[in-house]
Amino acid sequence: MGQSVLQVHWRRWALPALLLAIVIIIVAPLLLERSRLDSLERASELVDHTNKVYATANAIAFKLRDLEAATLAFHLGMDTPAIRSRMERDNALLPQRLAELAELTRDNPDQQNRVGRLTSSAEQRMALANQAMEATKAGDEETALRALSDVVMHFPIRDVVDEIAAAESALLEPRIAETDRQRGQLRDIGIGGTVVQLLLLGIIAVVLKRQISRLVMTEGKLEEARTHAGAILQSVRDPIALLNEEQELVLHNVAFEELYGECEEGVVLARVGSGAWDDPAMLQRLRDVAGRQRELWDHELRQTTADGQERVMLVNARPMKMPEQARPMVLLTVADISAQKAAAERVRELNRQLEGKVAQVSDVNRELEAFSYSVSHDLRAPLRHIAGFSDKLGRHLGENADEKSAHYLGVIGDAARRMASLIDDLLVYSRLGRNAMRLQAVDMQSLVDEVRAIHDHEERESSLHWKVQPLPVVVADENMMRQVWLNLIGNAIKYSSHRERIEISIECERQPDGAHRFCVRDNGAGFDMAYAGKLFGVFQRLHKASDFPGTGIGLASVRRVLGRHHGRIWAEAKPDEGAAFYFTLPANLEHDKHGAPHS
Structure with missing residues (x-):
C-alpha cells in the first residue's frame, strides 16, 4: 500500500520536477554567464579607465607644450593666424582636459593630489x-x-605626469589579470553548461519512454474511471441531465427522475x-447553448413537478464536448430555490414596512424642526416688547427708581437677553438639522487659524497660549465645520x-481605519465624568451660569454637525484639571490637497 502511494506521488510530480530541472539547467548557466559577463565588462571598463587617465594626462602635457611652443613662435615674430589659432585653442582645451582628469581620478585620493599639483603647475604655465x-x-x-624662462624653470609638469602614469600602470596589471580570470570562468561555465544539458537530454529520453508506457496503462483504466463517474453522478442530490443537439435525454441522475418522474433515455425534454419543460423560451435558450456555444446562468423557471407542486427552479446549462461525439452536448443542472424565493419575498416585504416607518419618523422630525423654528420666531416679538418696555420703564423712572425697582428691571432685562440668546442658539441648532450639506474641500488648519484670530484680538486678563499641530484637509460642509471649531475652542477658552x-492644545491623529481624530484640550475647570452623558444635550449645563455664561446649546450643535458627517464626539475630564474634547471624521470624507474627495 505504501509503495503504491509513493508511485502515485512520483507519477504526479515526475513531469513537473522534470520541467523544473530543465528550467534550472537552462536558466542557471545563462544567469551565471550573465553575471560573469557583467564582471568581465566591469573589469574591461577599469582597464579602459586606466588608459583614459594615462591618455588625458599626456594630452595635457602635450597641449601645454604646444601652447608654449606657439607662444615662443609668436615671440620670435611668427605672428600668423595659425599660431594665434593654436594659442586660443590650447587656452580653451586645457581647462577642459584638467577637469576631465580630475573627474576620472575622483575615487583615488592619491591621484587627486597629483592631479591638483598638475593643475596648479599647468595653470601657472x-x-x-x-x-x-x-x-x-x-x-x-x-x-x-623672463616669463618663458619661468615656465620651464619653476613649474615643471613632466614628473607629475609620469607619477600619474606610473600610478595608473600599477593599477593596470591587476585589472588586466582580473579580466583574464573572468574570461576563463566564462569559458568554463559554457563548457559545464553544455555537458549538463547533454546529460539532461538523456534523462528526458528515459523519462519520456516511461511516460509512454504509463499512458498505455492509463487507457486500460479509462473505462473503470467512467464507471466511477457514473456512480458519482447518480449520487449527486441536485438534478442533472445531459442533452444532445435534438434536446433528447442522453443521461440523467436519480435526483432528476425523482423530481420530474420516470423518464427514458432518448425522450425529448419538452x-x-x-410538460414541465414545455416552455418555448426555455427550450430556445437551451438550443442556443448547443448551437451557439453559449452558457445559461441562474435562469429562474416556474415548474409544476411530479408531486403536483409549483416550484421555482434555478436552471444552469453549458455546452459539453464529449470525446465520442462530434457535436457538443448540453449539461443541464437544476436547483429548487422555492424556499429561498419565499424568504426573499418576506425580506422585501419587511423592508417595505421599514421604509414606511423610516418615512414616518422623517416626517415627524421635519415637523418637530419646523415647530421649533416657528416657535423660536414667534417668541422674538414678545421678547422685544419685554426688553423694550423694561428699558423704557427704567428711563421713565430715572433717578426716582428705588434700589429694589432697579434690581427688578435689571433681572427682567437680563432674563430677556438670555432668552433671546437661547432663541438664537435654538435657531442655529434647528438650521443645522434642516440645511442641505455642501461638501467641499475644507482646510481645518485655516478654520482653526480663523477662530484663533478672533480670540487673539479680544482683550483678556489672562494670557492665551496655543499649541496647534498640523491639521489635514477634509471633505465637509465648511460652515458647519466652522461652527464646530467656534463652539469647541470658545468653550475651552471660556472654561479656562x-x-x-x-x-x-489642538491635535489631530490618523486612526487605523483611516479616520481622523481631532482633539481640543484645555487647562480649565473640567467636570466630573459621572455627568458626561449630559454634555451634548440641548440646554444641558454642568456649571452655574453665574460662573460661566452660556445657553447649553453649543455642544448639542457640535454633536448634530458631526452626526450629519457620520462622525462622533466625546469628552474626557477631571474637575479643576481641564478637559479634552475628541471628535472624529470618517475616512470616506478624506480629501488630498490636490485632488477630489475619495474614499
Whole structure:
C-alpha cells in the first residue's frame, strides 16, 4: 500500500520536477554567464579607465607644450593666424582636459593630489605663456623672455605626469589579470553548461519512454474511471441531465427522475415531467447553448413537478464536448430555490414596512424642526416688547427708581437677553438639522487659524497660549465645520478664563481605519465624568451660569454637525484639571490637497 502511494506521488510530480530541472539547467548557466559577463565588462571598463587617465594626462602635457611652443613662435615674430589659432585653442582645451582628469581620478585620493599639483603647475604655465604673449604684443621682450624662462624653470609638469602614469600602470596589471580570470570562468561555465544539458537530454529520453508506457496503462483504466463517474453522478442530490443537439435525454441522475418522474433515455425534454419543460423560451435558450456555444446562468423557471407542486427552479446549462461525439452536448443542472424565493419575498416585504416607518419618523422630525423654528420666531416679538418696555420703564423712572425697582428691571432685562440668546442658539441648532450639506474641500488648519484670530484680538486678563499641530484637509460642509471649531475652542477658552495662563492644545491623529481624530484640550475647570452623558444635550449645563455664561446649546450643535458627517464626539475630564474634547471624521470624507474627495 505504501509503495503504491509513493508511485502515485512520483507519477504526479515526475513531469513537473522534470520541467523544473530543465528550467534550472537552462536558466542557471545563462544567469551565471550573465553575471560573469557583467564582471568581465566591469573589469574591461577599469582597464579602459586606466588608459583614459594615462591618455588625458599626456594630452595635457602635450597641449601645454604646444601652447608654449606657439607662444615662443609668436615671440620670435611668427605672428600668423595659425599660431594665434593654436594659442586660443590650447587656452580653451586645457581647462577642459584638467577637469576631465580630475573627474576620472575622483575615487583615488592619491591621484587627486597629483592631479591638483598638475593643475596648479599647468595653470601657472598657462598664465606665464599668456603673460609672455601679452608682453610680446607690447614690445616688452625682457618680460616676455623672463616669463618663458619661468615656465620651464619653476613649474615643471613632466614628473607629475609620469607619477600619474606610473600610478595608473600599477593599477593596470591587476585589472588586466582580473579580466583574464573572468574570461576563463566564462569559458568554463559554457563548457559545464553544455555537458549538463547533454546529460539532461538523456534523462528526458528515459523519462519520456516511461511516460509512454504509463499512458498505455492509463487507457486500460479509462473505462473503470467512467464507471466511477457514473456512480458519482447518480449520487449527486441536485438534478442533472445531459442533452444532445435534438434536446433528447442522453443521461440523467436519480435526483432528476425523482423530481420530474420516470423518464427514458432518448425522450425529448419538452415531454419530461408531464410538460414541465414545455416552455418555448426555455427550450430556445437551451438550443442556443448547443448551437451557439453559449452558457445559461441562474435562469429562474416556474415548474409544476411530479408531486403536483409549483416550484421555482434555478436552471444552469453549458455546452459539453464529449470525446465520442462530434457535436457538443448540453449539461443541464437544476436547483429548487422555492424556499429561498419565499424568504426573499418576506425580506422585501419587511423592508417595505421599514421604509414606511423610516418615512414616518422623517416626517415627524421635519415637523418637530419646523415647530421649533416657528416657535423660536414667534417668541422674538414678545421678547422685544419685554426688553423694550423694561428699558423704557427704567428711563421713565430715572433717578426716582428705588434700589429694589432697579434690581427688578435689571433681572427682567437680563432674563430677556438670555432668552433671546437661547432663541438664537435654538435657531442655529434647528438650521443645522434642516440645511442641505455642501461638501467641499475644507482646510481645518485655516478654520482653526480663523477662530484663533478672533480670540487673539479680544482683550483678556489672562494670557492665551496655543499649541496647534498640523491639521489635514477634509471633505465637509465648511460652515458647519466652522461652527464646530467656534463652539469647541470658545468653550475651552471660556472654561479656562479663571486661569492666569490659558493653555489650548489642538491635535489631530490618523486612526487605523483611516479616520481622523481631532482633539481640543484645555487647562480649565473640567467636570466630573459621572455627568458626561449630559454634555451634548440641548440646554444641558454642568456649571452655574453665574460662573460661566452660556445657553447649553453649543455642544448639542457640535454633536448634530458631526452626526450629519457620520462622525462622533466625546469628552474626557477631571474637575479643576481641564478637559479634552475628541471628535472624529470618517475616512470616506478624506480629501488630498490636490485632488477630489475619495474614499
